[in-house]
Amino acid sequence: MVRVIATSTRVRQLTDLERAVQEKQPDLRLVLEGDTPSFRGSFQLANDGVVFDRFSIQITFPDGAFKLPRIEEIGGRIPRHIDRHVFGNGAICTEVPELTLLRGRYSLVSYLDGPVRNYFLGQILVEQGQQWPFGEWDHGKPGLLQAYGEVLGVTDEEKIRRFLDCLGHKKVKGHWNCPCGTGKRIRDCHLDVIRRLQESVPPAIARQALARLNIYRRP
Amino acid sequence: MTDNEYLQAVLKSQDLADDSAELKALTTRRKDVEALLRSAFPDSSPTIRYGGSKAKGTLIKESYDLDIVCYFPHDDTTAGETLEDIYNSVAAALEKDYAVERKRSALRLRDKDLVDFHIDVVPGRFTDDSKTDCFLYQENGEKCRLKTNLQVHIDTVRDSGVLDAIRLLKLWKARKALDVKQFVFELLIIDLLSAHKNKSLADQLIHVWTNFRDLDSPPKVEDPANPCGNDLMPLLDAVWNELGSVASSTLSTIDNDGWEAVFGKVDTGADKSAAVKMAVASVATRTRPWCG
Numbered sequence: 001m002v003r004v005i006a007t008s009t010r011v012r013q014l015t016d017l018e019r020a021v022q023e024k025q026p027d028l029r030l031v032l033e034g035d036t037p038s039f040r041g042s043f044q045l046a047n048d049g050v051v052f053d054r055f056s057i058q059i060t061f062p063d064g065a066f067k068l069p070r071i072e073e074i075g076g077r078i079p080r081h082i083d084r085h086v087f088g089n090g091a092i093c094t095e096v097p098e099l100t101l102l103r104g105r106y107s108l109v110s111y112l113d114g115p116v117r118n119y120f121l122g123q124i125l126v127e128q129g130q131q132w133p134f135g136e137w138d139h140g141k142p143g144l145l146q147a148y149g150e151v152l153g154v155t156d157e158e159k160i161r162r163f164l165d166c167l168g169h170k171k172v173k174g175h176w177n178c179p180c181g182t183g184k185r186i187r188d189c190h191l192d193v194i195r196r197l198q199e200s201v202p203p204a205i206a207r208q209a210l211a212r213l214n215i216y217r218r219p
Numbered sequence: 220m221t222d223n224e225y226l227q228a229v230l231k232s233q234d235l236a237d238d239s240a241e242l243k244a245l246t247t248r249r250k251d252v253e254a255l256l257r258s259a260f261p262d263s264s265p266t267i268r269y270g271g272s273k274a275k276g277t278l279i280k281e282s283y284d285l286d287i288v289c290y291f292p293h294d295d296t297t298a299g300e301t302l303e304d305i306y307n308s309v310a311a312a313l314e315k316d317y318a319v320e321r322k323r324s325a326l327r328l329r330d331k332d333l334v335d336f337h338i339d340v341v342p343g344r345f346t347d348d349s350k351t352d353c354f355l356y357q358e359n360g361e362k363c364r365l366k367t368n369l370q371v372h373i374d375t376v377r378d379s380g381v382l383d384a385i386r387l388l389k390l391w392k393a394r395k396a397l398d399v400k401q402f403v404f405e406l407l408i409i410d411l412l413s414a415h416k417n418k419s420l421a422d423q424l425i426h427v428w429t430n431f432r433d434l435d436s437p438p439k440v441e442d443p444a445n446p447c448g449n450d451l452m453p454l455l456d457a458v459w460n461e462l463g464s465v466a467s468s469t470l471s472t473i474d475n476d477g478w479e480a481v482f483g484k485v486d487t488g489a490d491k492s493a494a495v496k497m498a499v500a501s502v503a504t505r506t507r508p509w510c511g
Binding site for chain 2: 026027029031040041042044045046047049050051052053054056057058074075076077078079080081082084085086087090092093094095096099100103114115117118119121122124125128132133134135136137138139140143144147212215
């Protein structure tokens with residue numbers, strides 16, 4: 001471990017990030033192990049500044065574009081069980097990652113303040129024998145299809161795949177077959193829908209969503 | 220409210236009453252563990268008793284662990300010939316009912332889903348018939364055995380005269396997820412406050428953090444149970460920079476925003492269910508968990 005000393009732009013960026021995080025989560029502290037940053041400490045749940053519960057967490061940052069931070073509950077409070085939305089390695093599953101990214105203006109602070117906070121609120125309720133406050137997605141591919149389907153407005157898996165494939169292109173051509181599967185051209189079918197979806201689903205996220213679905217096609 | 224009144228209120232909010240759900244659960248679990256061990260070693264009579272924060276008086280609600288020592292008589296080989304054998308046979312006995320994490324000398328108990336029961340079982344063997352000093356196995360240590368004395372440890376902390384400071388600093392350590400061995404941390408605090416027992420609680424904490432921040436290396440801390448035999452300094456050296464960094468940030472926080480910015484508003488024990496309901500009702504963007 002090293003003391004955080006602002007000697008480089010990267011470290012300055014990290015200390016700025018730490019400051020931003022600590023405005024809402026004062027006990028989360030930046031830890032630098034070699035060149036690898038992480039956050040550790042107590043995640044607060046509060047109303048009007050009064051903390052009513054805490055979870056001990058560690059946040060790390062996997063390499064790669066569009067990857068959400070990996071958050072682990074390190075206090076041993078939440079069962080490491082898929083039904084509690086925790087992987088065996090301790091990483092928590094806050095939501096389908098692409099949904100977080102689709103909300104735009106993603107930042108670590110907004111992620112902690114949104115999906116992560118909701119997740120821990122849900123865990124408290126589940127501890128008390130109640131349901132998740134806003135429901136939960138099914139595990140694995142069915143959950144992805146529910147989530148992507150809700151965004152795209154379709155439910156059939158093949159349609160979801162075709163829409164994602166279509167949205168994964170920077171430019172969508174009107175003469176392509178419509179992803180809805182009618183056999184019509186896009187300009188004669190769902191052009192308006194696709195234009196609207198293009199405004200909210202960037203091609204890179206559509207491609208990432210399709211890639212995530214394809215994980216479940218591998219033998 | 221003065222700083223010291225505030226800190227006392229924080230301490231009070233961290234009390235765990237004997238009839239609290241948490242302590243009742245620990246007590247029940249302790250009985251289960253004892254029964255499990257006694258049934259595993261029916262021909263022996265190990266000494267099974269509380270150690271850790273409960274015995275030392277440093278328990279806090281936010282970070283409570285229960286140490287259960289399981290020491291075998293010095294001439295008893297029921298659980299094994301060597302300390303390693305004892306460590307392994309106690310672990311095997313516990314594994315019937317628990318997921319056991321093998322720590323350096325202790326065995327951490329979790330359920331099958333790895334929920335932490337906050338219980339460490341510490342196997343060992345008394346050095347002689349007096350049943351005071353004890354040898355523990357060390358799985359990854361430089362030496363494979365450690366001589367210790369539970370009662371000396373308990374007395375050192377319990378009679379230190381700085382229990383309040385220890386409890387608050389333990390809270391600070393827990394909230395910052397500082398990975399410092401608790402007993403070494405307690406000895407460090409006792410050492411730093413040895414000449415400051417009459418100071419106010421706020422001054423004691425400031426003194427400790429200032430030393431963490433300003434000293435280039437940790438003060439020499441000795442294990443009272445084995446002053447010459449156990450070198451605790453590598454454990455402190457490994458975390459000294461981190462302690463200094465977090466202490467520095469804490470001192471700045473106190474300077475800029477006051478004590479409440481460090482320990483937060485005092486938990487008044489208000490209804491948590493109502494607080495959760497209110498928090499859920501105020502969520503702007505609803506999200507649902509998923510596992511892939």
